[in-house]
Amino acid sequence: MKMKSVTNYKAASCAWGSTWSGKKMPRIGIAASAIACLFVAPAFADREVFDTSNATYRAECGSCHIAYPAQLLPRESWQALMAGLPQHFGSDASVDVKTAKEIETYLTTNASRRVGALNAKPPLRITETRWFKHEHDEVPSRAWQSAAVKSPSNCGACHPGAERGDFSEHAVRVPN
Amino acid sequence: MQFANFIGLLALIGAVFAVPARAETPAELLTAFGLDARQSDAAFKGFSTQRGQQLFQQTHGGEWSCASCHTDTPSASGKHAKTGKAIAPLAPAVNPDRFTSSAKVEKWFRRNCNDVLGRACTSQEKGDVLSWLLSIKN
Numbered sequence: 001m002k003m004k005s006v007t008n009y010k011a012a013s014c015a016w017g018s019t020w021s022g023k024k025m026p027r028i029g030i031a032a033s034a035i036a037c038l039f040v041a042p043a044f045a046d047r048e049v050f051d052t053s054n055a056t057y058r059a060e061c062g063s064c065h066i067a068y069p070a071q072l073l074p075r076e077s078w079q080a081l082m083a084g085l086p087q088h089f090g091s092d093a094s095v096d097v098k099t100a101k102e103i104e105t106y107l108t109t110n111a112s113r114r115v116g117a118l119n120a121k122p123p124l125r126i127t128e129t130r131w132f133k134h135e136h137d138e139v140p141s142r143a144w145q146s147a148a149v150k151s152p153s154n155c156g157a158c159h160p161g162a163e164r165g166d167f168s169e170h171a172v173r174v175p176n
Numbered sequence: 177m178q179f180a181n182f183i184g185l186l187a188l189i190g191a192v193f194a195v196p197a198r199a200e201t202p203a204e205l206l207t208a209f210g211l212d213a214r215q216s217d218a219a220f221k222g223f224s225t226q227r228g229q230q231l232f233q234q235t236h237g238g239e240w241s242c243a244s245c246h247t248d249t250p251s252a253s254g255k256h257a258k259t260g261k262a263i264a265p266l267a268p269a270v271n272p273d274r275f276t277s278s279a280k281v282e283k284w285f286r287r288n289c290n291d292v293l294g295r296a297c298t299s300q301e302k303g304d305v306l307s308w309l310l311s312i313k314n
Contacts, residue, residue, distance in 0.1 A: 063261075064256055064258075064259055064261060065256070065259040065261055066261070086290075089258070090258070091258065091287075091291050092286070092287040092288075092290040092291050093287065094286070094287060095283070096283075150260050151258075151259070151260070153259060154259065154260055
């Protein structure tokens with residue numbers, strides 16, 4: 001999978017904000033989000049390695065799935081996820097109040113700073129974001145269906161360093 | 177008392193009290209489940225490895241059993257039923273880290289019993305499962 005040019009990337013990541021709600025955004029919102037993206041997206045586009053070393057986050061969230069990088073969802077998404085832990089994608093992932101507060105602070109402090117549409121519902125899955133879809137648009141459908149991959153949330157199936165936050169493109173190995 | 181001395185004294189007091197929390201053992205946790213089970217049921221007659229195995233391997237009206245993730249043989253590594261993430265063996269005989277922290281044990285029973293049974297497990301049930309897990313040797 002080849003890295004997209006920064007220009008394409010900006011266009012894709014910025015389209016994400018305008019589609020959260022599935023409704024058309026007011027023009028002023030589009031303009032605001034376009035301006036925000038111009039400043040935020042280029043820095044983000046180059047990043048392939050994320051710091052996911054927070055011990056509490058790794059211990060609590062990383063026991064059922066990889067410690068997904070906080071940087072891949074905006075703070076509103078993390079807040080919504082933390083508020084729904086007792087029913088976390090069909091599973092009880094509740095933690096005590098002190099731990100929850102610590103994790104939420106970590107996630108929101110390191111969250112993506114891209115701006116979403118006003119009154120829009122934040123995405124709850126990284127795989128729902130336009131950014132993710134754009135980054136993976138060259139992955140053939142048979143790869144997604146392979147038993148080794150099973151689910152798009154199984155980052156480690158193709159990104160060997162996913163467990164420690166390393167999504168370097170040169171290391172990607174897509175199973176057949 | 178000079179300020180530096182005072183700080184030194186504070187550090188000394190801290191060092192005396194900051195004894196690291198002692199790791200618990202599976203046997204201690206089992207004893208605690210027993211005490212609790214007796215308290216909530218005067219007719220408590222001890223734990224049963226057979227009941228523990230049944231509870232672990234059967235579904236209880238839902239989609240998952242404990243074995244869905246931990247497999248039918250808890251001396252083996254498991255795999256999260258949804259995410260596929262590897263889960264280290266549960267049986268203390270092959271994984272000495274298991275059942276050494278009551279806080280951790282309570283957290284996972286709370287979450288997983290809710291997923292599998294749709295409610296919290298009783299101390300009787302937790303003790304049954306733990307005694308079955310302790311009966312597994314490699």
